[in-house]
Amino acid sequence: MRIVMQPARRSQKDVDQHYQDTIVHPVSFDDHADVLEAATVDQLKQLFPDGQAQMWGITPGKKDINVSRIKKMRPGDWVFFSGDKRIYFGGTIALMWRNKALATRLWGTDAAGSTWEYMYALSGTRGFDIPIQEIREFLDWNPNRHIMGITVLSQDESDALQTFLTLDASPAATAEPADTQDEEATVAAFDGELERTAYRAQRGEQATLKKRLLQGPTGQCALCGRDLPGSFLIAAHIKKRSMCTDDEKRDLANIAMLACTLGCDAVYEHGYVTVASEGVLQVSPLAAQVPEVAAYIHDKLTGRTVTWWTPKREPYYEWHRSHTFKAAPPT
Known part of the structure; x- marks a missing residue:
């Protein structure tokens, strides 16, 4: 499980409106079946039997700068929403897909004419109220570091934050199976002190x-x-x-x-x-x-x-x- 930092400053009017439209008020799948692929609808309904889910999206960014970061994200990863110097919301990525038509319908377009077409549905969401400075100190970041764009943390940083905030697993699309043999071989080869x-x-x-x-x-x-x-x-x-x-x-x-x-x-x-x-x-x-x-x-x-x-x-x-x-x- 990796952790994704999603900048979303609600003091900005358009961000808060998006948050209200698709987080506070989950999106009904049937209302948008005309622009959702049938396979995506089936997966969403398996994960969310009540027929609705909280959704968010990411733009490709200038010169597709966000695409390489988005490719690192997986169902089962945790996402933290940050803004106004705090982490205030988080949940598990249940499913990811790309849909420009649905994103435009839900959120419109930005000043550059782009929309938030790299979409994801969230499960197991909860509220937080943690100053970003506390996260900087915990992860030993530069005191002036800001979360300016979508950011996927390293595995070590993700593991540390998972323990820090007691993050539990929530429903998500099936990820690639772990290589059990490789994991067992690593444990067998370890000759350090197990009882530290x-x-x-x-x-x-x-x-x-x-x-x-x-x-x-x-x-x-x-x-x-x-x-x-x-x-x-x-x-x-x-x-x-x-x-x-x-x-x-x-x-x-x-x-x-x-x-x-x-x-x-x-x-x-x-x-x-x-x-x-x-x-x-x-x-x-x-x-x-x-x-x-x-x-x-x-x-x-x-x-x-x-x-x-x-x-x-x-x-x-x-x-x-x-x-x-x-x-x-x-x-």
Whole structure:
């Protein structure tokens, strides 16, 4: 999976209108069947059974400058929309195709007479509110670097951002199968240390945290409130550990909470729930897309207030809300 940076500054009137027309209001396939190829309609309906999808497009650019970049994009890649110094929206490329007639109908043409004919449909979309400066610092970019055109990040940068923002897979057209034999050969040939010292140190830190949080053989899950044996509880970092500073990692009194392995740790880690100010447990509107997750949240978490919330822990919970929580896409 690669990550694509899509500049789309909504403070520009035409960009915001395009966003309203085909992101806020998904495109109905049947309404445009006269300009869509039958094979594309079939693929779209397989991916989106309700008959509509959020869509975006890219122009070829002057002297086709964007075409070589577009060729690097694949279904299954993540796209982040950026503008006005922030990342505000993202999702998985479900399908890509080229259709000048449909793009012109949806968005018209730009000042040069071009249209956004390299089109893609998005699945699993969610909202973000992350300053682009934070991304620059995380990826060690030049402080003055701007996302001026469609940009496909390297695999290393993509992997780092995927971990940073806990990006989950969403429906996408079938990509080329991985070469399993090559992957297995690479693993077999690796003679380095599989159990690295850093990981052992992290496990030691986890044990220390758990001892601090768990005062006896049983404890209370911060999210569902159930009293459980210690073997079913972990010291879960409120803010993703890999993104904490050294000082934050050492803030043992505030950086973590007990979360049960019976479901709460997973739904928090993947952003289906978060903790709002004053401890109110907030459920992602996207949880309904995964019925099993929605059922667990309904049975165990809906309406709860998290007693572990404190003003000192609030900065860590706030980070989770802006980086991990699956917020609704902005309108």
